[in-house]
Amino acid sequence: MSIGNSPEDDRPSLEDDRPSIGRALQQARIDAGLTVDEVSSSTRVRIPIVHAIEQDDFSRCGGAVYARGHIRTVARAIGLDPEPLVEQYDAEHGGRPAPTPAAPLFEAERIRPERRRPNWTAAMVAAIVAVVGFVGFTLVNGADSGDDSNVAEGPGAGQTATPTKTATTKPTEVKPDPTxxxxxxxxxxxxxxxxxxxxxxxxxxxxxxxxxxxxxxxxxxxxxxxxxxxxxxxxxxxxxxxxxxxxxxxxxxxxxxxxxxxxxxxxxxxxxx
Known part of the structure; x- marks a missing residue:
């Protein structure tokens, strides 16, 4: 009795036998009778990117998220189920990133102290009140001093003020000289x-x-x-x-x-x- 791998272990798995993502998309496009230009027009995925995907080059997609989206879009356009291809992509390229837990972020945001902004409205109101008060004070003082001067310059006791007639002159009409x-x-x-x-x-x-x-x-x-x-x-x-x-x-x-x-x-x- 020999110790070692059984013949079944030497057989390749079904996953190893399946074609690459690019080869599967290319074969399905050819079977559908479509050109790369036609696929690009219907999916709005640029022609160089379609060629690159069919060569299993996903570097031109701009990242894993865009690569998954392009695989889904092209697969649907040529009548192929996109989900197995996306799963194959995740298996070959490290899978999807794990989602970030929301609770720690929420706790951090709740504990973080909120910065208080200066209350510009209150400052403006206070400045306006100060200006109005200063103007009112100036007007009152001006009116008081004006009254004192009128009393000092008025007619003496027992004298009657004589109203002064102001001479009014009509403006002289200036007629244009034809010369x-x-x-x-x-x-x-x-x-x-x-x-x-x-x-x-x-x-x-x-x-x-x-x-x-x-x-x-x-x-x-x-x-x-x-x-x-x-x-x-x-x-x-x-x-x-x-x-x-x-x-x-x-x-x-x-x-x-x-x-x-x-x-x-x-x-x-x-x-x-």
Whole structure:
């Protein structure tokens, strides 16, 4: 009778015969007729990571937690039960970490003294009360000293205070001098100023070479000023709504409301073109 291992002990176990995780996933993917790109698209696991997992390289997963998640996701996508593969992963890579007991942590947190924060609200209230009290004290003292000065400077006994009449003068109206406006405009240019005094008016203004200076609608109160070296051409859509100054001089022509006027002005005294 020989002493040693029996023939049954020499036989490999069933677990040793099973394929690796990567090989099992790769074979199941091929059997399902799927490519790595298709698995990556359906699982959102990047293509290099799928290739690495099929080669049993889990270093690109970013840790054991992510590796388990990728194994489950890929296995479900190719129709494979993920739990045996996850158990195999845990057996080959040291298993899941033991959960940390919650009771000691809770006790430590309960025993730890709580730091008291400074009460900024109370400090601000106290500062405001102090400021208000100081201002009130200052106002009361100022009022008392003002009363004493009034008594000292008042009329003597038996005298009647005579009310003093304050002379009021009306402000003098200063009318603008038309010559000032004329003097303000340059002599070597044509200056045209438009002001809408009616409801609104469409305006178009061009320089002597046809350059468009303005084209649009102005409403009541709007003003525009145009200048050119030689000539300014105007089209007034509603001339009666316009007050017109040319080279500092007001144009007295009576335009009718709604009337379209085409005007041209040059340097010097304004002339209607």
């Amino acid at each position: 000032d406006a004329i003097a303000a405009v340059p002599k070597d240019k044509v200056t045209v100023k438009l002001t809408v005094v009616g409801a609104k008016s469409w305006i178009s203004a061009k320089s002597h070479n046809g350059k468009l200076l303005f084209d649009g609608t102005l409403r009541k109160g709007d003003s525009k000023t145009f200048q050119d070296d030689e000539r300014v051409d105007l089209i007034l859509g509603s001339a009666g709504a316009i007050e017109l100054y040319v080279n500092g001089k007001k144009i007295e022509d009576k335009f009718e409301s709604g009337q379209v006027e085409r005007l041209s002005y040059t340097k010097g005294d304004p002339e209607v073109g």
